[in-house]
Amino acid sequence: MARTILVVDDSPTELLLVTNALEHSGYRVITAVNGEEALAKAAAERPDLILLDVVLPRKNGFQVCRQLKTAPDTQNIKIVLLTSKSQDSDRFWGLKQGADGYMTKPFAEAELISVLGGLL
Numbered sequence: 271m272a273r274t275i276l277v278v279d280d281s282p283t284e285l286l287l288v289t290n291a292l293e294h295s296g297y298r299v300i301t302a303v304n305g306e307e308a309l310a311k312a313a314a315e316r317p318d319l320i321l322l323d324v325v326l327p328r329k330n331g332f333q334v335c336r337q338l339k340t341a342p343d344t345q346n347i348k349i350v351l352l353t354s355k356s357q358d359s360d361r362f363w364g365l366k367q368g369a370d371g372y373m374t375k376p377f378a379e380a381e382l383i384s385v386l387g388g389l390l
Contacts, residue, residue, distance in 0.1 A: 273297055273298065273318040273390050274297070274298045274299075274316075274319075275292055275297050275298070275299055275300075275318065275320070276299075276300050276302060276311055276312060276315065276317040276319070276320045276321070277289055277299055277300070277302075277320075278301070278302045278303070278305075278320065278322045278326065278331070278334070279301075279303070279321075279323040279326075279352075280304060280323065284323070284375070288352070291379045291382060291383065292383075295383050297386075300317065303327075304326050304327040304328040304329070305326045305327070305330060305331070305334045307328075308322065308326075308334050309329070309337060309338065312338055312344050312347060313341075313343060313344060316344070316347070317347060318348065318390055319348040319349070319350065319386060319389060320338070321350050321352045321386075322334060322349055322350070322351050322369075324351055324360070324364065331351055331364075332364060335349050335364070335367040335368055335369050336367045336368060348370045348371075348390065349370055349371075350369065350370060350371035350372070350386065351364040351369045351372045352373045352374075352382075353372075353373075353374060353375060354375045355374070356374040370389055371385055371389060373385060
């Protein structure tokens with residue numbers, strides 16, 4: 271059975287790029303466009319992994335990550351922050367919120383698939 275990945279990004283272009291790359295690699299993809307939708311879908315769908323943008327409407331990726339990692343139902347879902355925020359402090363803060371990985375945009379498709387494969 272295909273692993274399920276929840277992709278959270280408010281950019282339609284980024285969503286399409288990431289979704290195509292993942293589906294091409296055999297993953298089942300669900301999407302959300304803001305922090306609140308991400309939390310709802312994570313709880314309802316229980317994906318194997320969440321690819322989470324940081325800059326999002328309603329709730330940012332750091333808040334979503336922290337909330338998911340502290341809730342008993344979702345704390346074991348792997349989370350990779352995929353963001354344009356490339357400062358060391360952003361990476362540090364993201365991992366401190368419980369993220370299992372941190373990647374910056376633009377990303378190389380092969381690198382993305384490799385990181386996800388390592389976590390799943």
